[in-house]
Amino acid sequence: MVPAQMLAEIKGDEDAEDDKRDDLLDYLELDGREMRRADAVGRHLKAVFEQSDGPTDEDHLPQRLLAELQVAVPGEGHEDVREDEKNNGPHNQIVCRRSEREQAGNAMTALKENLERLEEEIAQACRRAGRSRAEVELMAVSKTYSATVIAEAAALGLKLFGENRVQEFGSKATELSALRGPSVEAESIRVHLIGHLQSNKAQRAVELFDGIDSLDSLRLAERLNDAAGKLNKCLPVLIEVKLSHEETKAGLDPDSAEAAQLLERLPELCNLQIRGVMTIAPFDVSEAETRTCFRSLREWRDRWAVAHPSLDFGVLSMGMSGDFALAIEEGATRIRVGTALFGARKAALERA
Numbered sequence: 001m002v003p004a005q006m007l008a009e010i011k012g013d014e015d016a017e018d019d020k021r022d023d024l025l026d027y028l029e030l031d032g033r034e035m036r037r038a039d040a041v042g043r044h045l046k047a048v049f050e051q052s053d054g055p056t057d058e059d060h061l062p063q064r065l066l067a068e069l070q071v072a073v074p075g076e077g078h079e080d081v082r083e084d085e086k087n088n089g090p091h092n093q094i095v096c097r098r099s100e101r102e103q104a105g106n107a108m109t110a111l112k113e114n115l116e117r118l119e120e121e122i123a124q125a126c127r128r129a130g131r132s133r134a135e136v137e138l139m140a141v142s143k144t145y146s147a148t149v150i151a152e153a154a155a156l157g158l159k160l161f162g163e164n165r166v167q168e169f170g171s172k173a174t175e176l177s178a179l180r181g182p183s184v185e186a187e188s189i190r191v192h193l194i195g196h197l198q199s200n201k202a203q204r205a206v207e208l209f210d211g212i213d214s215l216d217s218l219r220l221a222e223r224l225n226d227a228a229g230k231l232n233k234c235l236p237v238l239i240e241v242k243l244s245h246e247e248t249k250a251g252l253d254p255d256s257a258e259a260a261q262l263l264e265r266l267p268e269l270c271n272l273q274i275r276g277v278m279t280i281a282p283f284d285v286s287e288a289e290t291r292t293c294f295r296s297l298r299e300w301r302d303r304w305a306v307a308h309p310s311l312d313f314g315v316l317s318m319g320m321s322g323d324f325a326l327a328i329e330e331g332a333t334r335i336r337v338g339t340a341l342f343g344a345r346k347a348a349l350e351r352a
Helices: 004-013 040-051 063-068 090-129 147-155 166-173 182-187 199-208 218-230 257-268 287-307 324-329 345-351
Strands: 137-141 160-163 190-193 211-215 235-240 272-278 315-317 334-337
Touching: 090 147, 090 324, 166 190, 166 199, 190 199, 199 218, 211 218, 211 272, 218 235, 218 257, 218 272, 272 287, 287 315, 287 324, 315 334, 324 334
Parallel strands: 137 160, 137 334, 160 190, 190 211, 211 235, 235 272, 272 315
Antiparallel strands: none
């Protein structure tokens, strides 16, 4: 006997122009009746199902059956099947789709396992610091990952995502519109820009993102405010602070005149909502240096909060895959994690 689900799978894949639909189906009568003739395929299928439990749906077909279906089917109408045609029938399509489903399932399983492991590490860091897990927000850094991967992460409960480039996210935004629209209010995801933003791309950034976490100049703040005003939008922003001597790092020098001017002007930019500060620790330095960086950001945040009480500095965004535990111990309220969650960037590009 062969399950009805398999018949549906095969029927759906028959060539619409092939009016000899009995090529394979004559040998797979599936309504609870015995096969019409016990040819080679019929005998093999019956043996397979006598030796193992029959599948309950298309996702659980026995592997031995699937492997056997990749060869030409003998019997009436198949005497002249050439060697190069053996893997071109509808029976082979079953295996192809199974392989695609397995790959997607494996990727989802890996993401779920990574998230569970990450959550445990976050919880441990919070316990060491005497903090509640609820005090730390996890941002999934989805740069270079496809919209499909982001949707998978959202299905696991992640709601906040970080992207580095305006143009890159622009190509994903349409695919993710269903997850960000008003029809899914409580379940909708938020996507913030965390990479450096050129002021001439401010309008597009405001259109695409739910927040800008890399505000680093007064000029950019004014551009963002104007763009948000045109869209009747109130845009959450974080001030990016540079606490590293690395030339590649962006951000404001917290002790500069530019920083002072920005802080003075922000209350007047009514389409922007200052929410806090962000920094990136220097790479390849000691744990002590990393902690010093995070501690410094916390101190600047506290100082600015006192000097500018009309501004909200509740978010302290610091810490990535390699140092988020230290950041939590130093007071981070938001951590930005990509590789530890999604895996190596190269793998992500291959899946995209």
